Amino acid sequence: PKPAPVVTVKAVPTFTWTTLPATTTLTSVKISVGIRSKSQITATHVYVNGQMYRGIKAVTNDGSDMRIEQTVPLVEGSNIIKVSATNADGTATSERTVVRQTTKPVTATQGKRIALVIGNSAYPAQRLANPQNDAADMAAKLKTLGFEVILLQNGTKRQMDDAINQLGQRAQGYDAAMFYYAGHGIQYKGANYLIPINANMHSASDVEYECTDLGRVLDKLDESGCKMKIIALDACRNNPFERSWYRGSADRGLSAVNAPVGTFISYATSPGSVAADGQNRNSPYTTALLQTLDTPGLSIETVFKRVAASVFTATNRQQTPWYSSSLFQGDFIFNNK
Template identity: 45%
Template sequence: MSRRMTALVIGNADYPGQKLRNTTNDSEDMSGKLSEFGFSVIHLSNAEKREIDDSVKSFRDNLNSNDIGLFYFAGHGMQIDGENYITAIDTDFDTEMDAKYSSYPLNKVIEIMERSKNKTNIIILDACRNNPYERAWHRAPGQRGLAPVFAPKGTIVAFATSPGEVAGDGAGRNGCYTEALLKHISSPDIPIEEMFKRVRNSLSVITKNKQTSWEHTSLSGDFFFNISLVNTIGKYRKESIADELFHIKTDVELHSVISNLKSHDWYTQNPAARNLKIEDVNSSDADSAFVLGRNIYQAACGSANGASEFISGFRDRTQDMDVELRSSVFEGMLFEIFFNSKGELRENFKTSKFNKVFEYQQYSEFDESFKFISDILATYQNRFHIIPGKDRDVSVDVETRENDSGERKVIGVYLGGLNLLREDEDFGFYEDDGEVHYEALRKSAFERRLSEDMLIPSSKLTINFDFEADRTSKILFPYGYTVAK
């Protein structure tokens, strides 16, 4: 199930004369969490009013091409004449009137979201902090914090406190409300209303009953931040998605093959893959075939030649396999590239046989299997330049610089005008003078490196060099750098 989701996340802390402790952390952590769920996120930190206005306009454009819209704000919010405003770091707090016309009206955000073509809108406001500027205006207690708002159809508005109340900053990295929100937002398969109830209970504990969160909802359907893969896929059981839970039945021939493939012993894995009987697959079920595919791929990545041969000859070798079970084996191989034995998206994808499997994208008989994996991965679109499985040709431009020896050092790899080359956080091969070390690659090895890093099949990837590159060309790629998303 593919969900198109966009979010605008703002965290303001550097107010004149007063710096909030947690709000930029809150927005940073929320932005990261929403990205994990597949939201395309616009994130602003310590934004001026002009920047908020510009980002809301971009957000408005995004809403019409997405199904879900989310607006999150952490910072000072206030009500003036019954209307709510979110404040910028350049808001003028001298008087209520000054503040009103130098802040951003919340109703404008709500109206923009209401008029958009998307189905569901979520507004989260951690913006009820105790505001010293309001105290200077000698306001009545009921005028502090934010006023109740009307939630248009298909919208839920969540407040850190009840209307008219205020909240303090948290003692740790996050404010109390966002701390509670981050505790529960990743809970799988929980409707959003239930999730906010859990937030309210945790918030009560964190603040010793001093703060009560509040929501106004007019959602007409269910929304889940985190949908488990089992519910996303539906086609396979959870014991197959998290195949560490898969139960091996000793009296089932295909399960014996799977057990041997799991052994990490080439002398056991190779004959298991080479002697696999089609009739054993045909007499099994979709889940067993799916797990078989997963373990063939993992054995091949562990250098079991028999498993690699099975992948290379898959199309011919499986002609007599039941069509549905054949698809399940192939989908298991695809799935293993991206997901670990717990059914979680891998931190580091298994790419050594990536191109061997994705070569089959040229055959229409595998179209449904590639759609299967691309639909799953669309939920994690922030991890990919192009969602794997999509039948799309991609062209990148490589920028190089010639060194004194006539070798070409890579200084840029461009996709859509953006340089993808970046320092890998897990590495850092530098000399004391800051000079970068390079790895010498032949053209074919360099192209394979880009394909596997970018997770774009070689057959779909055109690489344009800024020099006449041939198979003997030596290309220097910087150690500790990557073009992965």
């Protein structure tokens, strides 16, 4: 029999990166890359966004055959950093991406803003005292902060869906778009739904057909291409239909949603919890938000941290607002006066 052929496995260099930040506000970043090779390394290169970087520094004898350490410049936005190494068996490459963020805030004088504000009070099964007031007062406040405002009170499902569509269309080319909702909200099968005043639900399975999916808001804002999307939900009140359902159930409050890129989502209380409607003109959450928006110069994160602290105190630690954020393009300032 013929001897088995000899298979030669090429051993190109391999790379080990010291952890790089995924995002930074700095204009440069230091890379440190270990390179191992079974044969002599004959060439190494560093590329930043396709351009070869000159003057790389090689440090040897640290447990790798070679270690490259170099500070490289970053441009605004996404930066692709690639390292290549060549030995007797060929050339190998490895790359990482670092996003340089801008720190310039979007303010009332710098960007176009629009908001859809909905307040549902007139539920036949259980009327809520405050959402109409909450929506009216929030709409008025946002107008003073430079927002164009679409206001809908006591909306049917058709009216709510149409208003959300309108927000998505009008937000195209805007710097910031906000959706504020006060009224009944519910979670079902892991999704969040906003309850219109004409919802006719006899069992939990009706939720998907009678209510407005919060995902619709997220999708329309994402389609708009708006730079910054803000959602505020004072919608974690109890489920008014549950006692009349003959089968099935939905979970209390709203479920957590991971904010898509460029989105900030605020909830009146923590996931799975129920928020108070309040005994005064406005709910505890909207009261705190209206008051905090009067303070100029606060970033959006600071605004909602202060809201959370105020609500936590006002409700005797019974209600804790919560938010999810994936804002990467600097700070958003509601009040720039």
